Amino acid sequence: MKRCMLIVNPTAGRERAKYHKNTLKVQLESMFDAVELRQTGQAGDATKWAEEAVLTGFDSVFCMGGDGTLNETINGLARGNKPVKFGFIPMGTVNDLARALQMPLHPEAAIAMLKNCRTVNVDIARANDRYFINTIAAGIMPAAVGHVSIEQKTRLGPLAYFLTGIKAMQTHQTSLFKIETDDGQAIYRSPMIIAMLTNSVGSFRNIAPQARVDDGKIWLAVFKDFNYLDLLKIVPEFLAGTPLSSEFMTLKTLTHGKITLLDDPFLSTNMDGDKGPDFPLELQILPSFLTVYVPA
Template sequence: MYNKGLLIYNEHAGNQDKYNQIGEAVKAITPYVRALTIQKSEAPGDIEQIAAEKGVEMDIVFVMGGDGTLHEAINGIAPLKERPVIGILPAGTSNDFARSIGVPIHVKNAALLAGQGKETAVDLGQINERYFINFAGVGLVTQVSENIDENLKQTTGPFSYMYSALKTVQETSQPFRYKIIDDENQQHAGTAVMIAVLNGKSIGTTEIPFANEMPDQGSMKLVIVREAGLHLFREWLQFKVKPESPQEEPSIEVYDTASFTLTTEDKMDVDTDGETYQESHFVFQALPAYIRFLIPLE
């Protein structure tokens, strides 16, 4: 039983069943939370601010929305000294991190984890001053997000990510020069079309080869895709192949990493869980077992 809980949702996101979903969630949660507060956001940044201001008072915070909403909540809660448990109520297009930790995609079933699930501590990623829970990346992964057709996203859901990814690979992927210094002070330099750090197992519901089975390893996967690896990346997106070992394809490098610095020649957009900002120097670190989430017992 939790004493104080908060349910945050995005007023301008989700589908027409949103209020029915809120009702189902509240009905499922209230037997396990003595005092539940419900608060909506109305503008970008509201979720982060609400989570930061209210989270310190709460035992548990339920976040209803997609990966972007969860990203905002994480960035509000992560800096707190005393961090509440997070319950994901998946109501977005892809719900990638919820899938990664086994949270049911139906909101009511996810809400029932308040009394029928368990808490588990998962790793969190930090790049410069921002936090991410599922992935962060530069290059192709950012271009995919920028190329998503919002109308297509509303009508086809996760397919819009696949369509955007294939279109981006074929038409607009741009190589860039980079330098990485890893956690063993080894330097890696060259030209790539994508560099990504993976904590979750999927992006746009597409499962990522080589990803950790659960985000609780104390390290994350650093993936570097060179231009020569685009053919394999395209085939992977189309489910034609699923590589089992990075050594089989030298144009795609995969490392376990707990920290590194990345420098690019020009400023680039970095995509963190679907939210972007621009830098040319990135300091990454994994924060082991940093935030507790509700997950199923099995």
């Protein structure tokens, strides 16, 4: 018997799940013998339930929510560590994974897509004792975007994060990072570092446009400090989709590595849009770990 667990965050995406969860359940009932719908009541539920689904022999786990719910569900699947297929209906502000997988961003269209879908294998990565599927970032910009309000997100969408981040960059705060990889170690003073698995970061594709969801690589961007003239050049280019040049960042790939903060013990990280683990970060790619439902 093929069973599917459906995890819904009722608070995600300005509480829109209530309009779509029953349509999704009906669609899943046409694909599986049984569908178990669970609604999260607090942070941590999605991880706990996804792990339970793996350990109790479910065929697939679906989630409906923003990037935070997605990250929690993937953490449960990774902890369970057995092959269980994963599907999701994007309901957040940015939805980087959906963008990277060319999935419809509107919940109705994403549910309809399941009528004609296939699965692909997608990399995830571990950072210390947690897992991510899009990004782990640290520095002045990621710290600022953690404070974007629901009103700003509603009004501006992903642009709310971009504008808040650009404003924060003008404080010119930098941190000293030591980055150790197979190629050796290097020390950088930087306002921001981003380790990413997909080509979509905060909805933009300018940082690592070559990144593929299954390339087995972590793409690490270490940004240079932007002055006012740099920003005048970068912002219009960035909004037009031009890839960011090496004049403004160092981009490298790794399969595993360690990032240590040398001068600021209080810098926090942002992982898939929510608070991530603290430095030092031990990063490890898990190639093609996740089997994900995507458009056929």
